[in-house]
Amino acid sequence: MSINVYAIATPFVIALALGEFVYCVARRNGYYSFQDSIASVGTAVLNQCVNVAVALLMLPLFTILGQLAPWKLDVASPWALLGLFLGVDFLFYWFHRFGHRTNIGWAAHSPHHSTEELNYAVALRASVTQRIFSFLFYWPLVIVGFSPEAVLAMVAFHLVLQFIPHTRVIPKLPRWIESWLNTPSHHRVHHARNAIYIDKNYAGFLIIWDKMFGTYADETEECSYGVTTPPNTWDPTVINFQFWAKLASDAVKTRSGWDRLRLWVMPTGWRPADLPAREETKWQREGQEVKFQSTELPNIRGYLVFQMIASMPFMLLVSHHASPLVGWQKVMLSVLFWGMATAWGGMMESKRWGLALEMARVFAMGGAVTLWLVQANAPLSWRALTVGWLAVTLVWISVARASNRSPAPVARGVS
Known part of the structure; x- marks a missing residue:
């Protein structure tokens, strides 16, 4: 199972994104913003490079851990393959939850949520630092006996599957499907910054994990997408590292050595007590959503x-x-x-x-x-x-x- 899933899946991903784009343009539904889409694709190219690099770096580490496994699980068996998929999906839920609930996790994950749209171009905008944290969550699967190559390939396959729910085109599906699958409706909730939707629906493939662990929310009102403190720029360096910079600044400025250490793993938004409240940009003006737009160079x-x-x-x-x-x-x-x-x-x-x-x-x-x-x-x-x-x-x-x-x-x- 030592295959490059990212390379194999790229044509499928591009075709799906182009298909949605053509449909949205034909319907004139406004689901695509030119500037946001260009920024997302530019970031996607960077992230694809990082995915491959991190996978190659993690393989030796996983190989060492695999030597500790008491037995070997052969993914040629359908049951073992299903077990590996469910294991990846379960661990992804906790990795994703970590990415929203801790300062360091949010620093790594927030670039994916920085866009104020939701479409298949947005699905491609991922953080260049998140993938390192992602792979570090999957080591238990190697310990229980799955080969490192199989784990890395399944993580990649699971990531490709998560591309599909990033759309507004697909409406709510029949209730029996919505009850167990992480559908586009569930994932729209996850990407929304409405107060009732914050920190909900962390699932990758199965929504049952959110229902089991109390983080589920149904789509009941129109979603506004993005983060509550938007970066208001298309610069990939700012988008990827702005929250890292804020944490580093707090660590330098605080006089408490203990706060300097625990700052990184405290709940998202937590700051040392000796620092003033941070002024943040807002996504609403007089109760109305305001999306970032900029003036371009002519004819670009x-x-x-x-x-x-x-x-x-x-x-x-x-x-x-x-x-x-x-x-x-x-x-x-x-x-x-x-x-x-x-x-x-x-x-x-x-x-x-x-x-x-x-x-x-x-x-x-x-x-x-x-x-x-x-x-x-x-x-x-x-x-x-x-x-x-x-x-x-x-x-x-x-x-x-x-x-x-x-x-x-x-x-x-x-x-």
């Missing part, structure tokens, strides 16, 4: 859509098991992806450095990937794809820069 939407699509095959150079790149090259490409997502965020907030960063990223990625593919004697189609992408991108950027420098036309009166 078509370019960003093109780059979003083009980023997918480059992402496979990091995540796919058959990638011709070696380890350090994948790390460098992941760093360039971070620059990509940061540049996109800057361009959507009318920051001129965003376009400069994007140009530097394009030159660096185009040159490096082309060189690496030639050195690896990769198929000619890959090299042609990279060169073609680079050429189209440079032409597009040149045209955009020229149009941005052009003076506005002077209005002339008609005599």
Whole structure:
């Protein structure tokens, strides 16, 4: 079962997201926001790279723990496979609950909730630090006898399944299904910031865990999505590390050594007593929901859509098991992806450095990937794809820069 589930599932995930997007555009239901979707996809590329890296780091640790198992459970048996799936689903509930109920857990998990929409692009926006915590919760399955490869593959498969409930398109299902499955309705509640929905429905696949442990809520009123203190930016660094920064700042500022230590594992929002209350941004104004929007650089939407699509095959150079790149090259490409997502965020907030960063990223990625593919004697189609992408991108950027420098036309009166 040592398969790369992330790489195999990527076409399915992309197809489902595109299908929902086309449906929403045709229905004009407003379920997709351009800026939010671009930010989510940019973060998704980063997270996919991290998923693979963390899995590779966890495999040696799980292998050592597996030597302590009193017996071996063969997932070729349907019952053992079912047991592994249920074990992952059960442990995910507690991992997810930890991610909402503790300061350090929320620091790792909150980027996934930072978006103010709910759709399949949102499902892709995950924290780059969360996956480390996730795998650390699944070690008991190795101890009881499942192979490390089987556990990591099942965790990945379970993660792919959780993509499906992230939608507003699917209404409530028949009661007999809603009673045991984590449906889109249940997961809409989980992503909502309405007071009655906060910290509810942590389930991954089976909603029965929430019903057993007192964290279940039914969808009874329209959901408002996001966190109660929105980041109000498209910058992936801020989105991923803003709560980490707040915790680190509290740890430095408090005079209590004990509070400095326990701050991290205290309930979400807890602060040392010697620190003043923190001013937070609000998501409502005069009782009405206010979603973050920004002014973009002119004429960038078509370019960003093109780059979003083009980023997918480059992402496979990091995540796919058959990638011709070696380890350090994948790390460098992941760093360039971070620059990509940061540049996109800057361009959507009318920051001129965003376009400069994007140009530097394009030159660096185009040159490096082309060189690496030639050195690896990769198929000619890959090299042609990279060169073609680079050429189209440079032409597009040149045209955009020229149009941005052009003076506005002077209005002339008609005599």
